[in-house]
Amino acid sequence: MATDVQAQEGDQVGPGDEWGSELYRIASNQFDRAGALLELEPEFVTRLSQPRRALVVNFPVRRDSGEVLGLTGYRVQHTLTMGPTKGGFRYGADVSLGECAALAMWMTWKCALLGLPYGGAKGGVRCTPSTLSAGELERLTRRYAAELIPVIGPDRDIPAPDMGTGEREMAWFMDTYSQMMGHSVFEIVTGKPVVLGGTTGRREATGLGVVYVTEAVCERIGLDIREARVAIQGFGNVGAVAAAELYAIGARVVAVSDATGGIVDQDGLDIPAVARWVADHGTLVGYPEAEHVGPADVLEVPCEIVIPAAREQQVTVENAPRLRCELVVEAANGPTTPEAETILRERGILVVPDVLANAGGVTVSYFEWVQDHQRYTWDELDIQERLRRQLRAAFGRVTDAADRLACDWRLAALSVAIERVALAAQMRGIYP
Ligand code: NAD
Numbered sequence: 001m002a003t004d005v006q007a008q009e010g011d012q013v014g015p016g017d018e019w020g021s022e023l024y025r026i027a028s029n030q031f032d033r034a035g036a037l038l039e040l041e042p043e044f045v046t047r048l049s050q051p052r053r054a055l056v057v058n059f060p061v062r063r064d065s066g067e068v069l070g071l072t073g074y075r076v077q078h079t080l081t082m083g084p085t086k087g088g089f090r091y092g093a094d095v096s097l098g099e100c101a102a103l104a105m106w107m108t109w110k111c112a113l114l115g116l117p118y119g120g121a122k123g124g125v126r127c128t129p130s131t132l133s134a135g136e137l138e139r140l141t142r143r144y145a146a147e148l149i150p151v152i153g154p155d156r157d158i159p160a161p162d163m164g165t166g167e168r169e170m171a172w173f174m175d176t177y178s179q180m181m182g183h184s185v186f187e188i189v190t191g192k193p194v195v196l197g198g199t200t201g202r203r204e205a206t207g208l209g210v211v212y213v214t215e216a217v218c219e220r221i222g223l224d225i226r227e228a229r230v231a232i233q234g235f236g237n238v239g240a241v242a243a244a245e246l247y248a249i250g251a252r253v254v255a256v257s258d259a260t261g262g263i264v265d266q267d268g269l270d271i272p273a274v275a276r277w278v279a280d281h282g283t284l285v286g287y288p289e290a291e292h293v294g295p296a297d298v299l300e301v302p303c304e305i306v307i308p309a310a311r312e313q314q315v316t317v318e319n320a321p322r323l324r325c326e327l328v329v330e331a332a333n334g335p336t337t338p339e340a341e342t343i344l345r346e347r348g349i350l351v352v353p354d355v356l357a358n359a360g361g362v363t364v365s366y367f368e369w370v371q372d373h374q375r376y377t378w379d380e381l382d383i384q385e386r387l388r389r390q391l392r393a394a395f396g397r398v399t400d401a402a403d404r405l406a407c408d409w410r411l412a413a414l415s416v417a418i419e420r421v422a423l424a425a426q427m428r429g430i431y432p
Pocket of ligand 1: 164234
């Protein structure tokens with residue numbers, strides 16, 4: 001009753017609990033801390049603290065057996081201020097509206113930090129992709145694409161791959177959208193196969209970007225990356241590419257893991273051999289010539305650099321006191337909880353935040369989108385050079401802000417991004 005009276009008297013009514021999730025709590029906590037540091041005007045806190053738009057869809061998919069599966073899909077667009085929205089879609093059993101909302105907010109900061117003309121978005125379907133056949137996944141992807149038609153478009157919202165999705169799903173997605181429009185629309189998604197308007201270098205972009213950022217950070221803190229021992233959690237699109245590139249430049253990759261387990265060798269793993277094993281067996285389990293540990297144990301292996309490249313909330317209050325490294329490079333989105341980050345800070349372990357460390361993916365997605373619009377392709381060297389330059393420039397903005405605001409790199413990165421978006425929001429004003 002008291003709430004009704006307050007509302008009638010014109011007080012602000014707080015948000016509902018629609019985004020409620022642990023990941024959204026983490027994203028909001030980070031936004032609040034950066035906002036406080038910047039003394040962000042309440043107007044911009046209001047305008048940026050919640051997603052601008054979300055679509056939830058429930059749809060049927062026919063299984064190969066004839067049975068019908070009922071699935072829920074999401075697409076969240078965090079801000080429409082910076083241009084079209086951009087962000088991947090994932091398939092997983094934990095996908096939820098709150099998770100997508102948090103990931104969409106991080107996409108906004110990532111794009112703003114890199115100076116890309118996008119707001120953030122994220123989507124996904126709540127499912128267990130490993131239990132679905134290729135045919136079922138195709139029907140699922142095509143139906144999900146069709147359900148999103150009201151909110152997506154090459155100049156409205158451009159999806160991309162994320163966990164559990166890749167080039168194959170992007171091709172189906174692009175084809176479905178194109179069938180509905182009556183002509184090929186390559187620029188509706190990024191991360192497509194090259195033959196369908198994808199860009200050379202997109203598949204490797206996130207992992208490669210992780211390494212470019214790590215190199216820049218090592219130069220700054222006086223660590224020779226070729227002398228460094230590195231442990232990587234996650235051996236998928238991001239983790240396996242980062243491992244291969246680090247191995248190629250001479251770093252010692254001492255541990256890697258996937259969802260099934262981890263392997264450790266303090267003398268350095270033969271990463272091409274590990275990749276061949278995974279290609280042949282689908283898992284790290286059984287890989288010879290290494291000590292076998294649990295999937296999360298690799299985070300605690302003694303080394304200079306830990307790269308969580310699997311999923312969110314892996315460095316927690318429980319294991320943060322046991323990390324034995326100098327640097328955590330967040331290749332995954334949201335791998336460190338705020339409470340764990342406090343412990344790492346107190347222990348003098350530097351954290352390179354996700355919005356910088358894994359921004360290589362969206363940066364090359366942007367290159368792909370530009371090439372699709374231009375109908376003109378760039379070569380791989382050109383792409384790698386531009387990527388390296390943009391990531392190094394972004395790291396420079398982060399270190400400048402960290403010096404100016406006397407804060408850590410995460411708050412610095414978020415501050416650069418939030419300042420940029422808030423300025424754009426201020427200049428656009430409020431409609432009507
Ligand atoms: P992926 O599905 O290709 O690979 C994920 C890997 O993590 C797999 O090897 C899986 O076995 C492993 N894994 C899952 N749970 C694990 C656990 N508990 N312990 C150890 N390993 C585990 O996904 P991806 O595309 O490599 O994405 C990984 C992370 O990077 C995600 O957080 C994603 O949001 C983020 N990211 C991806 C991109 C991209 O371009 N793919 C871009 C930016 C950020």
